[in-house]
Every structure is written in C-alpha cells, then in structure tokens.
Amino acid sequence: MYFNVFYLKYILIVLYSFFEWSSSLHRSFPGGSKGPVRYDDVCYIVRGKPETLSSCNFKNTSKTFLVIHGWTKDANVIVVDWLDTSANVPLEKLHLLGYSLGAHVAGFAGSLDPAGPNFEGVHAHRRLSPDYAHFVEVLHTFTQGSLGLSIGIEQPVGHVDIYPNGGSFQPGCNLRGALEKIASYGILALNNAIRCEHERSVHLFIDSLLNEGEASRAYSCGSNDMFNCGMCLQCHKNRCNTVGYDASKVRKARSIKMFTKTRGSMRFRVFHYQLKINFLGKLNQLAMEPTLTVSLYGTNGEAEALKLNIQEKITANKTYSFLVVTEKDIGDLLMLKFKLKESTSSLLSLLSSWW
Structure with a gap:
C-alpha cells in the first residue's frame, strides 16, 4: 500500500500515486477516526510555501484526490483554490471524494451518501448539486426509506444518483435485526448498524478501485419497485453505468436515478x-x-x-x-x-x- 497524505491546517488531502486500500479501513488520521498513524507516510502542504509541494513530490500532471470526511465535533474550513494558481493543477484532474457532510463541503465530483439532515429539500445552492462540477456521481446507501430515519439524503443531487439496494437496508448491516437487539445490547447495537448502512457508500467506492473492471453495475429506472421487478436491465443509450470510480460521465438536464443490488461484502457486484x-x-x-x-x-x-x-x-x-x-x-x-x-x-x- 503506497500513497502520499498531505495536511493543510488539518484538512486531509490525499494524492494517490499507486491506489491500494486496506479493506479493513482501520487506518486513521489526526482529528479523524481511531487507530495508529504512520507519520512517515505523511507530509505537510502549507499555503504560501510552494516549496512544500516539491518536498511532498506533488505532481501537477497526476490526478489529485481530495478526501473530505463527514461530521466531526470540530472542523476547520480552508479555501484551497490556491492549488490551481500555485501548482498549475487543472480542474479536470481534480477528483473530490466527499463522505456524508463532507459531500456537501466538497460540492464536487464523488459524493458518498451525502448527509440528509438539514440538507434534504433545501435549495441547490445550499447543498451538493450538479452545478458544482463537470460531473457529480452520488451513492445513496442510507436514506429516509430506512424505517423513516436516515443520515443520508434521499433526493437526487448529482448528474448520476445511484441507490444500491434501493438506498436502504444494505446487505450485511442487519438494521432490522439491530432493532430487536436493543433490549439486550442497548443503543450500541443500533449505532453499529446505522454506521454500517451509511459507510457502505465508502466501501462501494473502494471496491470499484480494488476490483477495477469488476465494480457493480447500476441501471436507470423510474423507481426501485420497477427495478425489483427486473424491468430496467438495459444498457443502450447510457441506461446503465459503473458504480464508483470508473463511472461514465453522463451529463443530462435532469438527474439520472439508477439502482443496483449488491452482496453484503467485497466484492459487492452481483449479476442481474x-x-x-x-x-x-x-x-x-x-x-x-x-x-x-x-x-x-x-x-x-x-x-x-x-x-x-x-x-x-x-x-x-x-x-x-x-x-x-x-x-x-x-x-x-x-x-x-x-x-x-x-x-x-x-x-x-x-x-x-x-x-
């Protein structure tokens, strides 16, 4: 596993040189999730000090990935448009991966189950929308269809909006079973299931990187009920697309809603x-x-x-x-x-x- 990790005032920026990711997802960063950090894997980019770009082996000809995490107790907001002028980074080589609240912060391509509370139904300029990038792909894995509660947003907010397993009740998360275990294990049982549902979007995207060419395929359909009847398994005229990194950049006037089924673990792809x-x-x-x-x-x-x-x-x-x-x-x-x-x-x- 090899990648360079940069920090700008504690905002995480990831430049993937050779993209491989541990499926366990136990890696951690300051201000983020728990676990050890190998500091020899990181260096710091400091605004106003272009020499830090060279010391970190930053290449403006390579694709640049910015990973923005979800909600945390404390957050810093930093404007990073200086990369364009200071390092001559073309926007077409910039790919933002925003998870949960980070999806709205990114307002750019690559959104993983964008946060729903306080964003559902609001005007496009106050949330993630197709207007903010050349192409916006959104994975919805925990929407309001899940027992009337959600962390993710249900409405389409991208050029392509993909709803794995209808956007709720992801295989392997057992949200329904967690409700039955609350009496024995407390609210922790529900918390773990909710996290599993919400984070499935991240795992689906990682799956598309680790198993290139074997990523899940989603199909354009009028509703999840129609899809569950097998009515929409067509690929002509851009009616199907790859889930994750290799998605075809289809831009239409209206958002394209797509559906797919998955397994409960990697590899997630199933055949329809x-x-x-x-x-x-x-x-x-x-x-x-x-x-x-x-x-x-x-x-x-x-x-x-x-x-x-x-x-x-x-x-x-x-x-x-x-x-x-x-x-x-x-x-x-x-x-x-x-x-x-x-x-x-x-x-x-x-x-x-x-x-």
Missing part, C-alpha cells in the same frame, strides 16, 4: 437477470401466495434455489416479471428449473385448472 413467468389457468381462479424459487444453469456454472420476490398475489392468465440476482456470472443460460410451493388445497386447485 429478468425472469418473466406466465401462469395459465381459469380466469376465475382464486389468487394464491406461493413460494417461488428458480435455479439457473449456464456455461460457467449454476445458481440454485434463488427465491423470487413476489410483489403481489399470483393470479392465472397473467405474466409476472421478477428480478433475479446471482453472486457469480453463470455465463450463457442453458437451462432453468422453476419450483412453486403452496398449500395442498391451493396447489391442487392450480393443477386442476391446467388440465
């Missing part, structure tokens, strides 16, 4: 499929609520017993669309097995209508 099923039978057949599973077999492997999410009761003579995700690429589909499980009476009624 649309499955359409037509149930044949008598028109007056009673509605049923079966358990549906499907197994997919392809040229590269198989994915078995995948549960289908039923959005409504199943009735006869109607086609239903489902979203199916697999954790590995099974290749070209060769065969599928579909299993329907229901109570004996309902199943007999269904079978009798087919004969």
